[in-house]
Amino acid sequence: MQVSSHIIKELRSKTGAGMMDCKKALQAAEGNITVALDSLRKKGLASADKKSARSATEGIIDSYIHTGSKIGVLVELNCETDFVARRIEFQQLAKNLAMQIAACQNVFYISIDDIPQNVIDNEISIESEKEDLINKPVNMKDRIIQGRINKRLQEMSLLNQPFIKDHTISVENLIKKHIALLGENIKIRRFQRFLLGEVKD
Secondary structure, three states: OOOOHHHHHHHHHHHOOOHHHHHHHHHHOOOOHHHHHHHHHHHOOOOHHHHOOOOOOEEEEEEEEOOOOOEEEEEEEEEOOHHHHOOHHHHHHHHHHHHHHHHOOOOOEOOHHHOOHHHHHHHHHHHHOOHHHOOOOHHHHHHHHHHHHHHHHHHHEHHHOEEOOEEEEEHHHHHHHHHHHHOOOOEEEEEEEEEOOOOOO
8 A cells, every 4th residue: 555755754753763764654544544544653763763863872791601611792782761771671782682693694784884885885896796697787786786775785794693692673673662661772782703713714
């Protein structure tokens, strides 16, 4: 079902949820903004994006050691107040994120925005030289490369990963649910994965 942009904009202004979340909710609700609003609230997405601009300087550093003690992760998760940092839901989120990072060996960045341009340029160079593209028309070749690059960048971004305990939501939406639940902005500040015997460049 096609949903007009002004209805999506209206729902965004009422909830603060992301554009795609609003669009999907409206499509599922067949354009009924009240039903879509209730759906977003049930999913915990309403108002999450509005809080995402607020400063988050409190929080915790959590760790996860995978079975066999050959993979370890440290993650810093920030919120706005020490009160929320002590909440069991926030601490469980940090633990789940550390487990997620341990499970996702190809993830090196928090978001696509964090990926350096030289890494993107290198991926474009690799894709451009693949044999299956040699005889493709230029415009088709460019579209294929762009599609593959977008997929590759998503694979490298933590926020774009399906949550390991519930593949129906992304890590980004998992965080948004906790923002709505706890009423504060929540940010992954940084993470580090350790592999036994790994030598860093």
